[in-house]
Amino acid sequence: MPKQVDHAERRQEIAAALWRIVTTDGIEAASIRRVAAEAGWSAGSVRHYFETQGQLLAFALELVSERVAARIALLPAEDDPRRRAGSLLRELLPLDAERRTEMRVWWAFTTRALVDPALEPLRHRAHDDLRQLCLQAADALGAADVALEGERLHALVDGLALHGLLAPDVTTPERQGALLDAHLAQVGA
Amino acid sequence: MPKQVDHAERRQEIAAALWRIVTTDGIEAASIRRVAAEAGWSAGSVRHYFETQGQLLAFALELVSERVAARIALLPAEDDPRRRAGSLLRELLPLDAERRTEMRVWWAFTTRALVDPALEPLRHRAHDDLRQLCLQAADALGAADVALEGERLHALVDGLALHGLLAPDVTTPERQGALLDAHLAQVGA
Numbered sequence: 001m002p003k004q005v006d007h008a009e010r011r012q013e014i015a016a017a018l019w020r021i022v023t024t025d026g027i028e029a030a031s032i033r034r035v036a037a038e039a040g041w042s043a044g045s046v047r048h049y050f051e052t053q054g055q056l057l058a059f060a061l062e063l064v065s066e067r068v069a070a071r072i073a074l075l076p077a078e079d080d081p082r083r084r085a086g087s088l089l090r091e092l093l094p095l096d097a098e099r100r101t102e103m104r105v106w107w108a109f110t111t112r113a114l115v116d117p118a119l120e121p122l123r124h125r126a127h128d129d130l131r132q133l134c135l136q137a138a139d140a141l142g143a144a145d146v147a148l149e150g151e152r153l154h155a156l157v158d159g160l161a162l163h164g165l166l167a168p169d170v171t172t173p174e175r176q177g178a179l180l181d182a183h184l185a186q187v188g189a
Numbered sequence: 190m191p192k193q194v195d196h197a198e199r200r201q202e203i204a205a206a207l208w209r210i211v212t213t214d215g216i217e218a219a220s221i222r223r224v225a226a227e228a229g230w231s232a233g234s235v236r237h238y239f240e241t242q243g244q245l246l247a248f249a250l251e252l253v254s255e256r257v258a259a260r261i262a263l264l265p266a267e268d269d270p271r272r273r274a275g276s277l278l279r280e281l282l283p284l285d286a287e288r289r290t291e292m293r294v295w296w297a298f299t300t301r302a303l304v305d306p307a308l309e310p311l312r313h314r315a316h317d318d319l320r321q322l323c324l325q326a327a328d329a330l331g332a333a334d335v336a337l338e339g340e341r342l343h344a345l346v347d348g349l350a351l352h353g354l355l356a357p358d359v360t361t362p363e364r365q366g367a368l369l370d371a372h373l374a375q376v377g378a
Contacts, residue, residue, distance in 0.1 A: 028304060104303075110355070111300050114293075115217055127356050151352075151360070152345070152368050159348030163340075166299065167316050171340070179341050186375060 013039055014049060015063055022060065023101055027108040032056055054116045061109040061126060064102040068092060081140035082184050089137070089157050089180060092130060094164040095173040103165045130154060141188035149187050156183050202228055203238060204252055211249065212290055216297040221245055243305045250298040250315060253291040257281060270329035271373050278326070278346050278369060281319060283353040284362040292354045319343060330377035338376050345372050 017039035021030045032053065036046040050056045071091045078084040094100040106126070113119035134157065135150030143149035160179055163171035171179075206228035210219045220242065225235040239245045260280045267273040283289040295315070302308035323346065324339030332338035349368055352360035360368075 026304075107300070107303070111296070114296070115215075123355070127352075131359075148368065148371055151364070152372060155348030155352055155360075155368060156341070156345050157348070158351050159344030159346070162347050162351065163316075163344055166312070170320075171344075175340070179337065179344060182337055183341060 014046065018060060019063060022105060027060060027105050030056060054112050054119055057109045057112050058119055058122050060105045061122060064105050065126065067102065085137035085184055086181055092157060093161050093176050095176060103161055138187055143188040153187060203235065207249060208252060211294060216249060216294050219245060243301050243308055246298045246301050247308055247311050249294045250311060253294050254315060256291065274326035274373055275370055281346060282350050282365050284365060292350055327376055332377040342376060
C-alpha cells in the first residue's frame with residue numbers, strides 16, 4: 001500500500017521551519033531553498049506547496065493571521081467593550097519580539113503584493129479583517145457614526161503599528177498602548 | 190581652462206530623469222542603469238553621485254521631501270489652525286497620482302532602510318519631520334497634552350496614508366480628507 005502523504009502535517013512542518021527562519025534571521029532570509037534546508041526536504045518538495053517566493057510570503061502572512069487569531073481566542077472574557085477592544089487590538093501592535101516579527105512579515109508580504117497581482121486578494125482580505133474588527137469595536141463602543149469611527153480607529157491602529165516598527169525608541173510598547181487607550185476613550189464617548 | 194562641472198545642475202538633471210521614471214514606471218524601475226539611460230549619461234557618471242541602489246532611493250526620498258515642502262510653502266495663508274493643519278497634512282496623504290507616487294517612493298525607501306543601516310538616519314529624519322508637524326499642529330490647536338495628541342495625530346495621518354495607498358477604493362481621497370477633518374475636530378476641542 002502506498003504511503004499516504006498527510007498534507008496537513010507536511011504543511012505544519014513547513015510552517016514550523018518557515019517560522020524558525022523568520023524568527024532568527026528575518027523574513028528576508030525565507031527563500032524556498034532555505035525553508036527546504038531547514039525542514040530537511042528537497043527544494044522540489046517545498047515547491048510542491050509553493051511555486052514562487054510570493055506564494056511563500058502569502059503562506060507566511062497566513063501564519064501571522066492564524067497566530068493573531070489564536071491569541072485573540074485565548075484572551076480572557078471581558079465585558080467592558082473599551083477594555084475588550086484595547087486587549088484585542090494590542091494583539092496587532094508590535095509590542096514584543098513576536099509581534100514585531102509578524103509586522104515585518106506583513107511588511108514583506110505587502111511590498112511584494114504591491115507589484116504582484118496574484119497576492120492582491122490575500123492582501124485585501126488581511127486589510128479587511130482588521131477593518132471589520134475596528135468597525136465592530138466602534139459599534140460596541142456606541143459610536144454615532146460607526147463607519148467613520150471604525151475607519152478612524154483602523155487608521156490609528158495601523159499608524160501605531162507602523163510607528164512601533166519604524167520608531168520603536170519613540171513609539172515604545174508602553175506608548176503604543178497609551179495612545180491606543182487615549183483614542184479608545186474618545187470613541188463613542 | 191577645464192570645463193567646470195555644475196554639480197547642482199547635474200543633480201537637477203538626475204532628479205528630473207529619476208522622477209520621470211518613477212512617475213511612468215514606478216520606483217521599482219529606478220535602477221542606476223535606467224536613470225543613466227534616461228538622463229543620457231553613462232552609468233559611471235551617475236555612480237559618481239550614487240554608488241548604490243540604496244543611495245538612489247535616498248535621493249528619491251529627498252526629492253519627495255522637497256516636493257512636499259514646496260507645496261506646503263505655496264499654501265495660501267490660513268489663520269484658523271484647524272484648517273491650516275488640514276491643508277498642510279493633506280499634502281502628505283496620497284490624494285492624487287502625484288502624492289501616491291511619493292508614497293510609493295517612501296515605501297520603497299523604507300523597505301530598503303529596514304535592512305540597510307546606512308539609510309537609517311534619513312529614515313529617522315523623514316519620520317521625525319512629520320512628527321514635528323503633528324506636534325506643532327496639536328500645540329496650535331490647544332491640545333492639553335501636546336505630545337499625546339501630536340503623536341496620535343501622527344499615527345492617524347500615517348495610517349490614513351497607508352490605507353489610501355493599500356485600499357484606495359475604500360479609503361478614497363474624499364474619505365481620507367473626511368477622516369482627517371473628523372480627527373482634527375477633536376484635537377484640543
